Amino acid sequence: MKDVDIYDQPLKVTGAVSMVELHNSPCYTLPPTDRRALAAVIECVEEIPCNPCETACPTGAITIGKDITTIPVVDLAKCTGCSLCVAACPGMAIYLKKYEFVENEAYIAFPFEYLPLPKDGDTVRLVDRLGNYVCDGTVLRVVQAKRNDRTTVMHVSYPNEYYERVVSMERLSKA
Amino acid sequence: MHKCEVLVIGAGPAGLSAALEAARGGAKVLLVDENSKPGGQLFKQIHKFFGSHEHRAGVRGIDIGTQLLKEAEELHIEVWLDAEAVGIFNQTEVWIIRDKQTSVTVKADRVIIASGAIENSVNFPGWTLPGVMGAGAAQTMINLHRVLPGTKVLMIGSGNVGVIVSYQLLQAGADVIGVVEAAPQLGGYGVHTAKVRRAKVPFYTRHTVKKAWGKDRVEGATIVQLDDKWRPISGTEFDVDVDTICIAAGLTPLVELAFAAGCEPIYTPLLGGMVPWHDESMKTSIPSIYLAGDISGVEEASTAMEEGRMAGLSAAHSLGYISDSDYHTHFEEAQRRLDVLRAGMFGQKRRDAKAAIIGHQRG
Numbered sequence: 001m002k003d004v005d006i007y008d009q010p011l012k013v014t015g016a017v018s019m020v021e022l023h024n025s026p027c028y029t030l031p032p033t034d035r036r037a038l039a040a041v042i043e044c045v046e047e048i049p050c051n052p053c054e055t056a057c058p059t060g061a062i063t064i065g066k067d068i069t070t071i072p073v074v075d076l077a078k079c080t081g082c083s084l085c086v087a088a089c090p091g092m093a094i095y096l097k098k099y100e101f102v103e104n105e106a107y108i109a110f111p112f113e114y115l116p117l118p119k120d121g122d123t124v125r126l127v128d129r130l131g132n133y134v135c136d137g138t139v140l141r142v143v144q145a146k147r148n149d150r151t152t153v154m155h156v157s158y159p160n161e162y163y164e165r166v167v168s169m170e171r172l173s174k175a
Numbered sequence: 176m177h178k179c180e181v182l183v184i185g186a187g188p189a190g191l192s193a194a195l196e197a198a199r200g201g202a203k204v205l206l207v208d209e210n211s212k213p214g215g216q217l218f219k220q221i222h223k224f225f226g227s228h229e230h231r232a233g234v235r236g237i238d239i240g241t242q243l244l245k246e247a248e249e250l251h252i253e254v255w256l257d258a259e260a261v262g263i264f265n266q267t268e269v270w271i272i273r274d275k276q277t278s279v280t281v282k283a284d285r286v287i288i289a290s291g292a293i294e295n296s297v298n299f300p301g302w303t304l305p306g307v308m309g310a311g312a313a314q315t316m317i318n319l320h321r322v323l324p325g326t327k328v329l330m331i332g333s334g335n336v337g338v339i340v341s342y343q344l345l346q347a348g349a350d351v352i353g354v355v356e357a358a359p360q361l362g363g364y365g366v367h368t369a370k371v372r373r374a375k376v377p378f379y380t381r382h383t384v385k386k387a388w389g390k391d392r393v394e395g396a397t398i399v400q401l402d403d404k405w406r407p408i409s410g411t412e413f414d415v416d417v418d419t420i421c422i423a424a425g426l427t428p429l430v431e432l433a434f435a436a437g438c439e440p441i442y443t444p445l446l447g448g449m450v451p452w453h454d455e456s457m458k459t460s461i462p463s464i465y466l467a468g469d470i471s472g473v474e475e476a477s478t479a480m481e482e483g484r485m486a487g488l489s490a491a492h493s494l495g496y497i498s499d500s501d502y503h504t505h506f507e508e509a510q511r512r513l514d515v516l517r518a519g520m521f522g523q524k525r526r527d528a529k530a531a532i533i534g535h536q537r538g
Contacts, residue, residue: 013380014358015333015372046365049518050225052233068227069519088233090223091366107290114346131375149223168373174348 015092016129017045019164029074030164033099038107040074043129044093044169047071056088083109087148099163108158112152117142125170126158126173134162137169138154141157181254182283184260184432187215187319189468189479189486190289191243196251196487197287197503200496205281206247207258208521213247213347214240215291217476218319221229221346222339225364229512230477239476260290263436266463272281281332285463288433290482292426292447292469301387301396302420309426310340310423317347318518325419328394331355331384334362335475338424341371344421352415355382355398364521371497384420385412426473438464438529441535445528446472456484456506458493465490472532474525481513 012019026046042053043055047069054064054072054149061078062085085094087144092108092111101107118124118139127139133143137158144152158166181197186208194206204306210294212218219431220236231239255273269286271279294309296302306325310320316322329376330341333356341351354371359381361368364470372378385399385407400411434440438451439460450472457465467486468479473495485506492502 011365011368011376013369015354015361015376015378017339017365017369043369045364046521048225048364048366049227049516049519050232051227052223055228056233069522076278083286089366090225090233091364092370093366109196127373127375129369129373131373149233151223171374172344 001128011045011129012085013026014130017043023039025071027071028058028141029076031076031097031099035076035099036065037079038096039076039079039121040081040085040094040111041097042074042094043044044072044089048091052088052090053094054087056084058082059070063095083143083153086111086153086168087145087151094152095167097163099160101128101157104160105157106166107155109153109155109167110168112154113150113168116172116174117152118172124154124156124172125165126156126162127168127170130169133170134166135159138166176268176392177205177279177281179203179281179283180494181285181487182281183287183289184269184290185215185291185486186210186213186254186256187289187291187468187479188217188239188243188476189285189291189483190215191247192480192483193287193289193467193487193490194248194252195246195464196246196484197491197496198252200488200491202491203492205253205312207255207260208255209259210316210398211256213244213254213256216413217243217447219314219372220476221318223344226475226477226516227241227255230481230516257417263432263464266436266461274349276444278391281464283466284494285465285484285494287457287465287467287490288430288451288470289467289479289486290429290470291373292428292473294422294426295424297384297422297424299384299386302391303393304387304389304393306389306393306418307420309420311335312422313419313421314343315325317343319515322434323347323349325393325417326350327352327417328419328421329384329415329420330423331369333378333380334357334423334425335364336426337421338363338367338371341421342422343523344368344374344375345371345374349374351381352417353377353398355379355384356400357383378431383407387420393418396420398538404446426469428470428473430470433459433464433466433470437461439537441532443472443528443532445524446474450532452532452535452537456489458489460537462536472489472529473527478513478516478525479511481516484509485513
């Protein structure tokens with residue numbers, strides 16, 4: 001399969017959710033480009049029995065409800081960008097984004113469970129949902145809070161022309 | 176002859192939960208496991224569990240295991256490790272080999288079998304080479320023994336075990352060269368495949384391993400595409416440079432003890448094949464023998480813990496330890512939590528398969 005068309009293939013073939021699937025799912029609420037606050041973005045398009053994101057949210061911004069297989073929905077008006085859900089999600093399917101952190105630079109905070117870790121200020125290689133390199137990013141903060149139970153939350157800035165495409169970073173080599 | 180009221184065979188998530196409930200009810204419990212350490216698969220499950228707060232969701236399997244062992248200690252449950260249950264006679268007498276040398280018979284009023292399941296294999300030329308192993312075996316090596324089986328891994332099977340172990344192999348420092356899946360669609364949760372895919376691991380649906388080769392161990396494998404009748408398509412073969420091949424092709428319940436004891440079987444293909452029939456209280460066709468966990472149909476640790484609680488409660492209640500009202504309250508709570516886990520696009524089929532076992536009219 002050529003990389004040019006693989007982006008249109010569905011989750012159940014590539015392993016990664018496609019943009020069409022994401023935009024058709026109620027879970028996906030990317031903060032609009034005019035919004036100035038960091039907010040949670042969820043990529044959880046299947047009905048699985050799971051709700052730690054809802055339980056973790058201190059402001060009630062994430063709703064699943066009594067039937068825990070319901071797809072989570074974020075209320076951007078209530079989300080404060082605290083990042084508790086980012087580490088709480090067992091599926092590692094939540095990150096925070098904001099379009100303009102500083103001029104032309106977007107902001108992402110994503111869960112990361114590989115070692116070694118980068119240091120604040122390091123340049124890292126950011127990737128899309130298929131793991132392909134998109135652009136370099138600058139590490140703002142590497143958060144290892146006790147309440148996050150060994151899930152590191154990486155805060156990174158990157159060119160906002162890649163706002164929607166970036167979801168994570170490449171593993172660092174041990175060397 | 177050693178005596179106890181409730182003997183639990185297998186100290187994994189199901190057996191531990193069963194032992195805890197029976198002991199809380201007041202029964203004298205003996206918990207045996209053939210391994211040197213209790214906990215079953217929990218201690219290699221380094222990922223955070225799904226479910227909700229009442230299922231300990233968001234907590235890593237290893238930490239759930241530690242918590243259950245602490246509770247077992249607080250309840251003074253007697254635990255025998257390196258103790259293999261090798262036979263059940265007269266419905267209540269269990270023959271156990273301790274430390275591979277001492278033969279002991281335990282007479283138990285109730286026996287709860289929580290023996291788990293064993294990994295299925297996939298056969299292809301070269302499958303006996305060192306380096307070809309079950310995905311669960313690789314997971315044991317990396318997460319329990321801290322040994323990396325190889326650095327270039329091919330995973331066969333895209334169910335949750337295949338994708339979770341792929342992710343954990345990446346965490347352990349290996350490269351996963353690809354995940355092959357014979358079906359046209361990937362099997363595991365999308366959130367699990369997504370985190371493997373964003374580490375740039377390719378998934379090959381409608382593909383299988385044609386052969387593996389190597390002198391003293393695996394040095395490479397040939398992958399081939401399958402047509403819609405699951406036949407290899409000639410000319411689509413390509414080689415991959417790998418030193419490890421992991422097989423995640425499902426699990427089969429470890430039913431030997433139950434069947435040797437005379438428990439009636441029932442066939443449930445979705446849950447792993449032949450299992451001992453059981454009713455909603457987890458009791459088999461032999462009134463003194465109960466089941467919990469994968470032996471009663473392969474699911475996951477979260478469901479195994481709830482079934483374990485139900486089996487432990489039922490066994491203790493049948494011995495007169497728990498009042499009817501307490502029993503019904505606690506049992507229905509566990510049943511409700513179980514139903515929650517067996518909902519949705521992945522769970523409903525398992526719920527139907529379980530209902531078919533329980534609803535089956537025995538001849």
